[in-house]
Amino acid sequence: MIRPASRIASAAAAPALVVVLLATLPVWLGHHPYYVNIASQILLWAVAALALNVLVGYAGLVSLGHAALLAMAGYTVGLLLQAGYGHLAADLGAIAVTLAASAVFAVLALRSTGVGFLMITLALGQIVWGIAYRWAGLTNGDNGISLAARPAPFGLSLAGAEAFYYTALLIFLMALVSMRILVRSPFGASLAGTRDQPRRMTALGFNVWLIRFLAFLASGFWSGVAGLLYVYYHQFIAPPAAALTASAEILLMVISGGAATLLGPIAGAAIVVIMKNVASAYIERWNLVLGVIFILIISFMPEGLVPGSVRLARAAWVWLRARLPGREGRYTQERIS
Template identity: 50%
Template sequence: MSPRILPFIMVLAAMAMVPLVSTSPFYVNLTSQVAIAAIGALGLNVLVGHAGLNSLGFAVFPGLTAYLVAWLSTVGGFDPVPAALLAIGGTLAASMLFALVALRTTGLGFVMITMALCQIVWGAAYRWTSVTGGDNGLSGVPRPGGAVLPLERPEWFLWLCLCVLALALLQLGRFFDSPLGVALRGTRDQPRRMSAVGYDVWRIRFVAWMLAAGWGAAAGLLYAWYHQFVSPHMMAVTASAEVLLMVVAGGAGTLAGPLIGAALVVLLKNLASIWIDRWMMLLGVTFVVIVLLMPDGIVPGLGRLTAWLRRFRPAPAPALVPRERTDG
């Protein structure tokens, strides 16, 4: 077992044990929210941390999937599992079309185009009342259930979310270490040089875009099953900015950063709001402190802090080598 995998296994195991140590479904549901947010943040991290494409329209992927599965399940009459497969397929098909527009530029232009796409889809969800329910959204989204996999129970749904999260960590970890992942980081750092040596920069970025869309769609599917309700709010620009904050706060380009950022945001939203009325101010102050003290995020900042502390560790005493006796 690789030492790098062990911390993730320990964290996932601790999250899976929450239903066994807590009698309140509140903490079980809270852990499910953290897992769903972490899946979405891992997807956005492919674009932000490894492709160098900062997006303010990521909420399109989970939002579109959530609306598709909600409409297919409640209006179309499909069973939850076929509706989920069709919803993810529809989101990936739409993402291909979005990529033709968004990947024509980088930098600030990419940010503006993704935000515009997000606003277009949000506007359609808000105004197309006959299909999306408008501001009232779509409710009553069914979860898959049954004697074998009773997902209507909070603990079983949490374990499903953790299985998807573990799959995301495994797949993205292997992708980032693969030659394609290395080439993706090359397009981030030196796109002209990568193009000059024969790499198709657009296609590499397209793969990253579709990978982000796929995990965003998985997060949107779990979101719809968790809340059993979908509204245009989940496709607003503020929702995209929230996921971006998770990635940046935890550490873009790292595998653990999105998990830590997602846990931080979800816990502050759900726990701090119980005790503090102006919890949004606390959330803002927290991120300001993170940016000031750890500009690259929590995970890289802790790594630098650990390396700095190791400099003050006393050096081991040199081993005493016995001298050889010489006669005469």
């Protein structure tokens, strides 16, 4: 199974090209802070969508409470910074809190699967939102928590749009690579197995519950990382970050792009962030647009935009070929019928 060097080169060429494109993106965007910031938003939401995709796509467990995990990381950073801790301590604390919360979410939600799992995560997410909103003594309620400044790791300030973009890009690439390794690993295979045939997996000797639990922790970890990016990007966090709408947006990214694919959630994040920015420039009704997109995608492309577009393109190609004159066209038509 030794692959020729040329094939390895061509297999490595496409990702390398994309990385180069992403690394030079600020140049293509004319160093315009507004566009660079939108690119940063896409990257941060892509990390969140990749995190949720571990559960939705690979474990077959649909969570509607993931924004709460993201927000919890953001709030922890805000509170620890307020309490006088440094950025590193605050970030580590935030990840620890998010992991602990993920463990609690997982233990409760994994009492059930399918629709029950979705309901429990939704209820848990709303409770976190309720705490953020009502426990004003801790969270400052509706007014939220502001961050004085972005961190400056190794003396490099992230205050500027481009400095932040490169940080987000680095973290995004780390998330993407780790996801790729995870889904191709034996553990990834075990996880997909629990999604498709949990009963058989148990009979084969797999601990289905523990596999799902660990997947939830992995998902929670990257949600926490996305939460760090979120709170540093906005330098502000408030209850809407934990709301059901936010959880639904992340889920929309995963589903619209294509669950259980690596690129789907990223495409979904790009679509949702761009739509949101475009929509909010013209109309105030983002939720309306969100709802309509949801319904359109579910009705016409239930498998997601990336696999869905491939399917539609194929169908269109077959349709075209069938209508072209000549033997080949007839042959195709016969084969279809």
